[in-house]
Amino acid sequence: MSDARSGAGTSAPTVLRMILGRRLQDRRLGADMSLDDAAKALRVTSLTIRRLEKAEVALKPLYVEKLLQTYGAGQQEIDEFVELAERANEPGWWHAYRDVVPSWFTAYVSLESGAKTLRTYEPQYVTGLLQTHGYARAILRGGFPNDSEEDLERRVDLRLRRQSLLEKADAPTLWVVMEEAVLHRVAGGNEVMREQIERLLEVSELEHVSVDIVPFSAGAHVGACAPFTYFRFEEPELPDVVYSEILSASVYLDQRSDVAAHLEAHNRMSLLTSSAQSRALLHRMRKEYS
Numbered sequence: 001m002s003d004a005r006s007g008a009g010t011s012a013p014t015v016l017r018m019i020l021g022r023r024l025q026d027r028r029l030g031a032d033m034s035l036d037d038a039a040k041a042l043r044v045t046s047l048t049i050r051r052l053e054k055a056e057v058a059l060k061p062l063y064v065e066k067l068l069q070t071y072g073a074g075q076q077e078i079d080e081f082v083e084l085a086e087r088a089n090e091p092g093w094w095h096a097y098r099d100v101v102p103s104w105f106t107a108y109v110s111l112e113s114g115a116k117t118l119r120t121y122e123p124q125y126v127t128g129l130l131q132t133h134g135y136a137r138a139i140l141r142g143g144f145p146n147d148s149e150e151d152l153e154r155r156v157d158l159r160l161r162r163q164s165l166l167e168k169a170d171a172p173t174l175w176v177v178m179e180e181a182v183l184h185r186v187a188g189g190n191e192v193m194r195e196q197i198e199r200l201l202e203v204s205e206l207e208h209v210s211v212d213i214v215p216f217s218a219g220a221h222v223g224a225c226a227p228f229t230y231f232r233f234e235e236p237e238l239p240d241v242v243y244s245e246i247l248s249a250s251v252y253l254d255q256r257s258d259v260a261a262h263l264e265a266h267n268r269m270s271l272l273t274s275s276a277q278s279r280a281l282l283h284r285m286r287k288e289y290s
Contacts, residue, residue, distance in 0.1 A: 015114030
């Protein structure tokens with residue numbers, strides 16, 4: 001995943017598939033076997049083993065069973081692992097939207113669905129997990145001006161379905177840092193903007209959601225750059241991941257130095273404001289759109 005732009009060719013891995021890939025790697029290393037050693041057991045190339053461990057390809061049950069036998073695993077462990085592998089290969093719910101979602105973004109939805117902690121920085125727009133229907137529609141219409149009405153509504157539907165994770169009993173912690181400019185960028189008209197700001201005020205009262213607005217008065221700061229999202233997972237097999245994107249592609253980073261730099265930037269930006277200041281700004285902007 002490190003510094004790799006997703007593209008066409010394989011379906012985005014589910015978080016479970018990534019976890020199992022890591023476990024396969026740990027099992028191989030625990031057996032003191034190289035990629036070449038494992039490849040010989042399957043009569044494949046070492047690249048195939050690497051791709052299995054990196055969750056870049058589906059976990060074929062026969063491959064998984066043979067590898068675990070080679071690594072000295074017991075039959076009960078093998079049976080349980082194979083069962084999990086079959087589940088991991090099932091497409092996520094977002095697979096139904098693959099016709100209107102770029103291939104490089106489906107991995108994001110998988111990470112988002114499985115994360116325990118999400119931190120986002122948004123310099124231009126309200127983060128997707130907190131957008132209202134009207135605001136999402138206006139933003140997506142601007143981003144995809146040639147879409148048919150049907151495709152546009154499917155994009156909006158996907159965005160709103162993603163928000164259900166915040167309503168789960170074990171909902172992740174979401175910490176959003178946005179620039180004040182987001183509130184001044186009118187999307188869909190005054191009524192849509194007022195409704196969106198009311199939504200931000202509403203969710204900012206939730207225990208597991210924080211919304212920080214960096215005011216214009218903060219001036220230049222360390223994070224004034226492209227939007228990014230930081231993911232942390234409950235499972236120890238998965239490293240922290242940072243996602244960022246440009247117009248037509250994305251990058252997923254899991255190198256410690258890259259992740260640490262983004263985490264530090266997020267921490268520094270959050271110190272440029274406070275919850276009270278952010279809510280006061282939201283209340284003031286809501287009046288402006290009334």
